Amino acid sequence: MQKCYDRYLAARQVEPDRRWVVVEIGSADINGSYRAIFPSRTFHYVGCDCASGPGVDLVLDDPYRLPLQNAYADVVISGQILEHCEFFWLAFGEMLRILKPGGLPLPDCTLIRPDSRSSGRPLPLLSRRLSRTGQAFGLPAH
16 A cells, blocks of 8 residues: 555645545554555545444444445545455445545455455456446546
């Protein structure tokens, strides 16, 4: 995530009287946190997860329905969670729903080969599927 921040966000200018909203899906600080990457003087950080704990600001009742308004966040991130979601396209769709127009989605996920398995479920070509899902929500292809 640090590389994504450095490449896509570090050089961007934020208006002096405003902080960008960053929403992290799967924010529980179990093995570290992305929160420190986003300085609080520039970013308002909202960590979401299915259970309370360190790094969690908002506990989700349903991982496929985020209790945030449309176009809420400037940046939406996730770290290694989509490959564990049974319906990853729904989770990614919610990430895109809460993203402001022109906002930046940064899902960090394991790129899984067709012969790989994650949590016992085969998820072939996850990155291609996320790209297609993004296109269906109006994001440009990359």
